[in-house]
Amino acid sequence: MKIDPTTQFLGSELFPEENIPGKAKFHIIPCPMEETVSFGVGTRLGPGEILKASQELERNIGDISVCNDGIYTHPEINCDLSHQESLTELEKLVYEVAFEKKFPVIIGGEHSLTSASVKGVRRAIGEDIGIIQIDAHADLREDYQGNPHSHASVMRLLAELGFRIASLGVRAISTEEKLARKKFNVFSIDGERLVREQISFFELPDDFPKKLYLSLDFDGLDPSIIPSVGTPVPGGLSYYQVLDLIQASLEGRQIVGFDAVELSPSKYDLVSSFCAASLIQRIMHFV
Numbered sequence: 001m002k003i004d005p006t007t008q009f010l011g012s013e014l015f016p017e018e019n020i021p022g023k024a025k026f027h028i029i030p031c032p033m034e035e036t037v038s039f040g041v042g043t044r045l046g047p048g049e050i051l052k053a054s055q056e057l058e059r060n061i062g063d064i065s066v067c068n069d070g071i072y073t074h075p076e077i078n079c080d081l082s083h084q085e086s087l088t089e090l091e092k093l094v095y096e097v098a099f100e101k102k103f104p105v106i107i108g109g110e111h112s113l114t115s116a117s118v119k120g121v122r123r124a125i126g127e128d129i130g131i132i133q134i135d136a137h138a139d140l141r142e143d144y145q146g147n148p149h150s151h152a153s154v155m156r157l158l159a160e161l162g163f164r165i166a167s168l169g170v171r172a173i174s175t176e177e178k179l180a181r182k183k184f185n186v187f188s189i190d191g192e193r194l195v196r197e198q199i200s201f202f203e204l205p206d207d208f209p210k211k212l213y214l215s216l217d218f219d220g221l222d223p224s225i226i227p228s229v230g231t232p233v234p235g236g237l238s239y240y241q242v243l244d245l246i247q248a249s250l251e252g253r254q255i256v257g258f259d260a261v262e263l264s265p266s267k268y269d270l271v272s273s274f275c276a277a278s279l280i281q282r283i284m285h286f287v
Contacts, residue, residue: 005055008073009107010281013059015067024070026105026284027097031077031090033109042264043110043230047076049265050107050280053273057281066284079109087116094120098257103287105280108261110230111139114215115157121213121257122163129256130164130209131155132249134220134242136191136233138173140180159184164208168245169194169220171233191220191235200244203251214246214258214283218276228272230264239275243282255287 005011008019009028018024030047051073059065074093079086090106090113097104098121106117122129133139139155155165165184171191181188187205219229222236237245260283263276 006052007075009051009054009071009105009277010057010059010067011051011073012055013057013065013067014071018067018070019072020070021072024072025103026066026069026071026287027102028071028073029077029090029093029097029104029106030073030075031079031086031106031109031113033077033079033083033086033113035079035083035086035110035112041230042228042266043108043262044079045265046109046261046263046276047107049273050260050263050277053270054277054281056274057277061282061285064285066281083112087113091116091120094257095124098124104257105284106257106259107280108259108263111135111154111215111217111261113261114154114259117257117259118158118163118213118215119161125211125256127211128164128209129211129213130166130204131158132212132214132246133165133167133217134169134215134237134245135167135217136169136171136219136231136236137217138167138170138177138181140177140184140186141174142176155186156180159186166204166208166249169237171235172231191237194237194241194245195235200241201248202245204249204253210253211256212249212253214249214255216242216258216260216279216283217262218260218272219262221275226263226272226275228264228266228269229262239279242279246283247286250286258283
């Protein structure tokens with residue numbers, strides 16, 4: 001059956017036998033959520049533009065291709081429903097994918113989707129999961145603009161559920177969030193230190209869970225690399241630094257799912273979507 005590349009991540013590079021849901025290792029779940037954005041808009045367009053840009057990527061990175069393991073991209077989560085209904089639909093699909101021993105990759109959409117994705121994975125594997133968060137913001141507010149399910153509160157929600165969090169790259173944080181870091185024992189290395197000291201390797205605490213879920217907010221990178229995000233905070237991480245930090249976090253641990261969120265595409269900027277797609281492909285190579 002011919003693949004429609006516009007609906008499949010790396011679709012232009014996949015052979016038909018690599019695009020079969022039951023056989024594919026990687027299951028891409030687009031979630032065009034845009035419910036609580038507070039500055040730049042357009043996250044609903046992010047998944048589609050990332051899929052489109054992925055058609056221009058090469059099949060191989062070096063001598064290795066994740067296409068060999070199979071990649072299947074699901075239809076988009078219906079985000080015309082209420083926020084909570086969309087999150088429930090996402091959690092259900094992520095659970096089904098992870099329960100079948102497949103690897104879920106959620107493409108956003110705004111960051112509030114992470115709570116549903118993480119809960120779906122933990123429910124499926126039945127083990128503690130630690131969260132690696134790469135982000136310009138701590139997302140630890142009790143609520144934001146009156147909404148406790150805001151993209152600015154997503155890590156708070158997960159911390160309250162008992163998930164351990166390692167936060168990397170933060171460059172904008174409130175007093176409330178600094179207190180929350182202490183309350184919830186959040187491991188953190190902020191962006192200014194990572195960039196000024198050119199840190200690309202770190203060690204997680206010994207008691208941090210061995211199974212990891214990665215949440216990559218594209219504003220964790222510097223706006224010179226990915227400018228089309230909702231809140232482009234200066235002083236961010238570089239492309240290879242992000243990849244090195246992710247790889248360092250996996251030392252002695254296993255990644256069981258990840259999301260990539262907060263791309264707000266612009267018709268004047270092709271770089272952001274292409275870089276976002278490239279990062280997703282690269283991270284898949286760590287699995």
